[in-house]
Amino acid sequence: GESVGLHLPTLSVQEGDNSIINCAYSNSASDYFIWYKQESGKGPQFIIDIRSNMDKRQGQRVTVLLNKTVKHLSLQIAATQPGDSAVYFCAENKNWGKLQFGAGTQVVVTP
Amino acid sequence: GAGVSQSPSNKVTEKGKDVELRCDPISGHTALYWYRQSLGQGLEFLIYFQGNSAPDKSGLPSDRFSAERTGGSVSTLTIQRTQQEDSAVYLCASSLDSGGADTQYFGPGTRLTVL
Numbered sequence: 001g002e003s004v005g006l007h008l009p010t011l012s013v014q015e016g017d018n019s020i021i022n023c024a025y026s027n028s029a030s031d032y033f034i035w036y037k038q039e040s041g042k043g044p045q046f047i048i049d050i051r052s053n054m055d056k057r058q059g060q061r062v063t064v065l066l067n068k069t070v071k072h073l074s075l076q077i078a079a080t081q082p083g084d085s086a087v088y089f090c091a092e093n094k095n096w097g098k099l100q101f102g103a104g105t106q107v108v109v110t111p
Numbered sequence: 112g113a114g115v116s117q118s119p120s121n122k123v124t125e126k127g128k129d130v131e132l133r134c135d136p137i138s139g140h141t142a143l144y145w146y147r148q149s150l151g152q153g154l155e156f157l158i159y160f161q162g163n164s165a166p167d168k169s170g171l172p173s174d175r176f177s178a179e180r181t182g183g184s185v186s187t188l189t190i191q192r193t194q195q196e197d198s199a200v201y202l203c204a205s206s207l208d209s210g211g212a213d214t215q216y217f218g219p220g221t222r223l224t225v226l
Contacts, residue, residue, distance in 0.1 A: 034214070034215075036217075041219070042219055042220075043115070043202050043204075043217030043218050043219050043220050044154070044202070044217045045217070046214050046215070046216065049214065089153060089154070091154075097142055097144065097159060097161075097206060097213065097215070098144075098156050098159060098167070098169075098170070099144075099146075099154070099156065099215065100156070101153035101154040101155075102153055103152065103153045104152075104153055
């Protein structure tokens, strides 16, 4: 069936290094993807989104890459900081705004 | 401006009791969504409202779950005869329009514990 999933449940990154979080999706008809960050005890916070007519989109310290050929999505965080420690979710805009979320990746930033 | 707010932040109830969870969306947002997040899991879609249209209830897990949205603003999610498996964080989100590609902004959630 259709699904959105993450490759790694936990990612440990040294402060200052770049982080890469991966996400696979199976519905080739999906046309909109979003990355959310969730800190402990808080709701998901929008980071960046990308539409299927794009391959790359950049924000502040973050870049999302979309590879439609292999149905793969990634989030890159440059110069990872302690405040980046959180769970990161990719989400697929399934149908009229109903988001389907992956299981999440825990990012742990070490000094 | 103010973001999405939810109340209560925590709710502990006994099995079999009814609970009501409240969501105040961002002013001017016409679309409102409810999601459920079990411990260590991703978010599960429950229901969404768009303006005055009939809500999409396709994600509600059972008929014990219901939601309403009064005046196109505040929404209440009601769980009747709560069960232990209902324990989760219930998240509300709103967006400007549910045309399919509008950013959803989430509230802090209500943590429900059913004893």
